Amino acid sequence: MIYQATQLVNFAQGALAMFCTYIAWSLITAGVPYWAAFFLTVIFAFALGAAIERVIIRPVENAPVLAVVVVFIGLLVILTSIAGWIYTYTIKVFPSPFPAAPLFGNKYMSSHEIGAIGVTLVVLLLLYAFFRLTPLGLAMRAAAQNPESSRLVGIRVGWMLALGWGLASAVGSIAGMMVAPIVFLDPNMMGGILLYAFAAALIGGVDSPGGAVFGGFLVGVLENLLGAFVIGNDLKLAVALVLIIGVLVVRPSGFFGKVHVTRV
Amino acid sequence: MKRLLIPIAAALAAVLAAPAALAQKKYDTGASDAEIKVGNIMPYSGPASAYGTIGKVEAAYFKMLNEKGGINGRKLNFISVDDGYSPPRTVEMARKLVEQDEVLFIFQSLGTGMNTAIQKYMNVKKVPQLFVATGATKWNDPKDFPWTMGWQPNYQTEGTIYAHYILKNKPNAKIAILYQNDDYGKDYLKGFKDGLGAKTSLIVKEVSYEATDPTVDSQMVQLQASGADVFFNITTPKFAALAIRKAYDLSWKPLHFLNNVSASVGSVLVPAGLEKAVGLISTQYIKDPTDPQWNKDPAVMAWKEFMAKYYPDGDLKDASNIYGYTVAAALAQVLKQCGDNLTRENVMKQAASLKDFRVETMLPGIKMNTSPTDFAPIESVQLIKFDGKEWVRFGEVMGK
Amino acid sequence: MSKRQLILLLLVLAAACALPFFISNYRIFQFTLVLVYSIALLGLNMLTGYNGQISLGHGAFYAIGAYAAAILMDKAGMPYWATLPIAGAVCLVVGFLFGLPALRLEGLYLALATFALGVSLPQLLKYHHLEKWTGGVQGIVIPKPDPPAFLAELGLQLNQDRWLYFFTLAMTLLMFLLAWNMLRGRIGRAMIAIRDQHVAAEAMGINTAMVKSLTFGVSAMYMGVAGALGAIAVQFVGPDSFDIFLSIVFLVGIVVGGLASISGAVFGALFIQFVPNIADSISKAAPWAIFGVFMIGFVYLMPAGVAGAIRIAVARLERKRQN
Numbered sequence: 001m002i003y004q005a006t007q008l009v010n011f012a013q014g015a016l017a018m019f020c021t022y023i024a025w026s027l028i029t030a031g032v033p034y035w036a037a038f039f040l041t042v043i044f045a046f047a048l049g050a051a052i053e054r055v056i057i058r059p060v061e062n063a064p065v066l067a068v069v070v071v072f073i074g075l076l077v078i079l080t081s082i083a084g085w086i087y088t089y090t091i092k093v094f095p096s097p098f099p100a101a102p103l104f105g106n107k108y109m110s111s112h113e114i115g116a117i118g119v120t121l122v123v124l125l126l127l128y129a130f131f132r133l134t135p136l137g138l139a140m141r142a143a144a145q146n147p148e149s150s151r152l153v154g155i156r157v158g159w160m161l162a163l164g165w166g167l168a169s170a171v172g173s174i175a176g177m178m179v180a181p182i183v184f185l186d187p188n189m190m191g192g193i194l195l196y197a198f199a200a201a202l203i204g205g206v207d208s209p210g211g212a213v214f215g216g217f218l219v220g221v222l223e224n225l226l227g228a229f230v231i232g233n234d235l236k237l238a239v240a241l242v243l244i245i246g247v248l249v250v251r252p253s254g255f256f257g258k259v260h261v262t263r264v
Numbered sequence: 265m266k267r268l269l270i271p272i273a274a275a276l277a278a279v280l281a282a283p284a285a286l287a288q289k290k291y292d293t294g295a296s297d298a299e300i301k302v303g304n305i306m307p308y309s310g311p312a313s314a315y316g317t318i319g320k321v322e323a324a325y326f327k328m329l330n331e332k333g334g335i336n337g338r339k340l341n342f343i344s345v346d347d348g349y350s351p352p353r354t355v356e357m358a359r360k361l362v363e364q365d366e367v368l369f370i371f372q373s374l375g376t377g378m379n380t381a382i383q384k385y386m387n388v389k390k391v392p393q394l395f396v397a398t399g400a401t402k403w404n405d406p407k408d409f410p411w412t413m414g415w416q417p418n419y420q421t422e423g424t425i426y427a428h429y430i431l432k433n434k435p436n437a438k439i440a441i442l443y444q445n446d447d448y449g450k451d452y453l454k455g456f457k458d459g460l461g462a463k464t465s466l467i468v469k470e471v472s473y474e475a476t477d478p479t480v481d482s483q484m485v486q487l488q489a490s491g492a493d494v495f496f497n498i499t500t501p502k503f504a505a506l507a508i509r510k511a512y513d514l515s516w517k518p519l520h521f522l523n524n525v526s527a528s529v530g531s532v533l534v535p536a537g538l539e540k541a542v543g544l545i546s547t548q549y550i551k552d553p554t555d556p557q558w559n560k561d562p563a564v565m566a567w568k569e570f571m572a573k574y575y576p577d578g579d580l581k582d583a584s585n586i587y588g589y590t591v592a593a594a595l596a597q598v599l600k601q602c603g604d605n606l607t608r609e610n611v612m613k614q615a616a617s618l619k620d621f622r623v624e625t626m627l628p629g630i631k632m633n634t635s636p637t638d639f640a641p642i643e644s645v646q647l648i649k650f651d652g653k654e655w656v657r658f659g660e661v662m663g664k
Numbered sequence: 665m666s667k668r669q670l671i672l673l674l675l676v677l678a679a680a681c682a683l684p685f686f687i688s689n690y691r692i693f694q695f696t697l698v699l700v701y702s703i704a705l706l707g708l709n710m711l712t713g714y715n716g717q718i719s720l721g722h723g724a725f726y727a728i729g730a731y732a733a734a735i736l737m738d739k740a741g742m743p744y745w746a747t748l749p750i751a752g753a754v755c756l757v758v759g760f761l762f763g764l765p766a767l768r769l770e771g772l773y774l775a776l777a778t779f780a781l782g783v784s785l786p787q788l789l790k791y792h793h794l795e796k797w798t799g800g801v802q803g804i805v806i807p808k809p810d811p812p813a814f815l816a817e818l819g820l821q822l823n824q825d826r827w828l829y830f831f832t833l834a835m836t837l838l839m840f841l842l843a844w845n846m847l848r849g850r851i852g853r854a855m856i857a858i859r860d861q862h863v864a865a866e867a868m869g870i871n872t873a874m875v876k877s878l879t880f881g882v883s884a885m886y887m888g889v890a891g892a893l894g895a896i897a898v899q900f901v902g903p904d905s906f907d908i909f910l911s912i913v914f915l916v917g918i919v920v921g922g923l924a925s926i927s928g929a930v931f932g933a934l935f936i937q938f939v940p941n942i943a944d945s946i947s948k949a950a951p952w953a954i955f956g957v958f959m960i961g962f963v964y965l966m967p968a969g970v971a972g973a974i975r976i977a978v979a980r981l982e983r984k985r986q987n
Binding site: 308310313319323344345346348349350351352353360362363364375376377378381445446447474476 | 688689691693694697783787790800801802803805898899900901903904905907909910940943944948949951952955
């Protein structure tokens with residue numbers, strides 16, 4: 001998401017999502033009803049994301065790419081550390097908006113997991129519609145792909161980038177709130193997930209959200225099947241690595257990524 | 265000869281609990297009339313920063329001691345540094361504490377790999393590496409490493425206790441094991457297998473997980489599919505909660521053993537769901553302050569007061585906080601026994617002569633005992649079973 | 665190299681030699697680690713700074729080097745100095761082989777593929793079939809090297825820490841000299857050409873794939889040598905020493921020190937060695953937060969790294985003088 005807007009990998013994304021989920025947790029424990037807390041958090045996440053872009057990222061806009069990556073890493077450790085400091089490291093129970101009883105009595109997926117998939121699909125659809133159909137979405141895409149020309153046609157590129165950050169952060173917070181009931185809330189919550197997200201994005205193609213979902217699915221299924229039946233769990237990650245490289249060598253841009261044509 | 269006699273005299277004096285009677289004071293680097301410098305290495309940053317709270321609660325404990333006048337009139341200067349849970353930095357920090365800050369000894373450095381990295385250095389330098397915060401077995405080795413001492417019951421012993429329980433009560437068990445793929449998980453596993461002895465064939469399935477895994481769902485499905493009726497759960501709090509919940513959701517109802525590391529009502533069983541944890545068997549040696557049965561216990565109440573006054577940021581649900589409090593109290597006892605003879609040699613000597621010492625936050629019947637050939641202060645644990653509300657102790661105190 | 669630069673270099677060198685006689689053993693140990701990290705950063709800088717390939721998993725090669733040295737010393741009883749070339753060679757080969765397929769990937773994909781390498785390596789170290797050699801989760805403890813006997817015969821009394829420092833310093837000089845030679849020569853120019861204009865470079869007859877893989881291999885070799893030296897200095901290797909954060913800290917080091925600059929490696933090494941300690945002394949509650957603030961602060965103030973900032977400052981001074 002932020003990658004699309006800025007062409008950079010954002011290490012801080014997961015930490016941002018984790019932090020927002022803590023905000024939601026605070027709201028809910030303070031007695032705010034779930035959905036109110038949910039939307040408040042999404043709005044807060046949006047504001048936080050946009051603010052971070054304006055305040056922290058903007059000054060290094062013209063610095064080398066890697067300098068910005070370092071800023072991301074800095075953000076990641078700051079957010080993780082502060083969350084641990086404020087909320088301590090004991091795990092917190094994050095409530096689920098969905099009923100506790102499994103849907104249709106099936107054993108393999110809880111209703112929360114089904115609900116979470118539903119929410120993810122809705123968010124994906126909304127994003128798709130936003131980027132394809134609304135003028136603002138189009139302007140954001142334009143600003144991301146070709147800042148110079150966009151500026152010429154009157155798009156305020158700076159604000160578009162901030163907006164992109166805000167959106168990404170908001171989507172991240174939704175992801176955080178969907179994941180938290182499954183894995184419990186703690187400051188390192190998104191660490192493990194981010195790993196898989198990277199792998200998923202790699203296999204699916206970084207610039208295609210649909211591809212990322214498919215990639216995530218593929219990595220998850222393959223990894224667990226291999227873990228269960230072929231090599232045992234203690235080499236799972238290494239196998240995922242071989243897999244990733246294998247895929248990338250065959251299809252350097254992932255399954256769904258656009259093939260970049262380099263021009264001189 | 266004189267050099268030898270003095271520590272002995274000091275020891276005698278300490279045993280008689282009459283340190284004032286000692287005419288001559290004796291100090292090594294790091295101790296003086298005014299203070300005792302104690303070093304400590306904790307992962308305040310990095311992947312294990314959750315344990316950093318142990319260092320903070322210990323600092324709070326010594327602050328309390330100092331306000332009450334210190335130990336034998338000396339203040340404790342507790343110098344705690346961060347190693348980020350990375351062995352190279354542990355080595356660096358140990359050297360800083362010993363060579364630059366000139367501490368008398370290092371207390372409660374945390375992590376198996378980290379302590380392994382500095383063990384040789386500490387022993388060459390002859391600086392005590394006291395009550396290390398790890399449950400590995402290797403710290404009880406006074407012959408090769410006379411300057412290193414553990415504290416808590418080690419993981420292997422605990423694993424062995426579960427194995428013996430199974431052999432006795434369920435000799436035809438089919439056992440499934442989930443363990444964390446690191447030194448801690450493998451130590452438990454080894455102790456458990458040693459305990460089973462010739463009967464390791466009872467284990468029908470063992471799977472591991474990484475501390476970076478998001479969940480253990482797929483591992484749990486594999487374990488259930490093995491048809492096991494006994495489940496040994498070697499996991500840290502977060503994964504323990506995940507595993508307990510998943511077993512319940514899968515309607516898998518094995519005889520479920522949970523390692524002591526995660527036997528906390530407040531930080532594991534409540535998140536997992538109390539009704540899902542009924543019937544769990546575990547062991548304990550320290551009272552769980554989140555267990556309602558201790559609500560009126562004077563020691564636990566004193567601990568809560570201490571937390572409120574000296575460490576208000578600390579999480580009362582976190583078992584690490586009562587652990588740190590208890591081990592700090594044990595150190596205070598060792599230093600009290602040292603009297604005015606604060607040499608490194610005497611610190612080790614006194615640490616190795618704890619006799620039935622108890623901190624009241626420990627479970628009834630658990631005592632600390634050490635000797636020159638036994639560097640493992642706590643070697644006994646109590647079997648407990650969860651009844652849906654609190655841990656119920658059953659059977660005798662196990663171990664030495 | 666101008667005359668002034670040469671004088672400066674000699675001065676720095678003299679200071680580096682004199683240093684261990686004025687500071688405590690503990691500080692010597694810290695500076696030994698700085699030297700080790702500077703070799704590592706130099707290696708990574710070759711790949712990232714000069715060749716434009718981002719690797720998020722170079723800590724893996726550092727780990728391989730460290731383990732190679734530790735295993736050779738522990739199991740084969742090899743003397744410590746002999747393990748360095750082997751550790752380097754092992755990493756060169758592994759790096760080259762990893763580089764062959766991986767370097768077909770474009771920037772971001774390579775970054776993520778190397779990230780995966782960095783993440784999965786500790787798991788490999790714990791793998792039970794390798795435990796015989798790696799010591800599994802317990803790691804390997806190795807002895808500390810003594811200064812060679814001939815020094816004592818010459819009347820030079822060095823303790824272990826000082827000896828190790830000088831040994832590392834010599835290795836660092838050697839590695840820097842090699843790098844300097846290579847980077848300003850044909851290969852170095854080819855590397856930069858690929859970074860800036862790879863299509864043009866290819867058109868000019870540079871075998872881009874070969875140069876890229878080679879760069880990857882050489883940079884892995886630097887990491888390996890650094891890892892071996894680090895293992896000898898710390899006297900211990902274990903899976904916990906080499907988590908993914910190590911790789912990330914290396915990356916931070918080269919950016920803060922200065923990309924595509926040889927001296928930047930030294931500045932970066934100073935940063936990653938000392939800033940975490942400063943952060944820890946400021947706050948026990950959230951040392952990482954302070955570390956993060958430092959990282960961001962450095963990038964704000966010196967977007968081109970410390971080396972870059974110095975270059976700019978010097979250029980400004982010169983201009984002033986000319987006016």
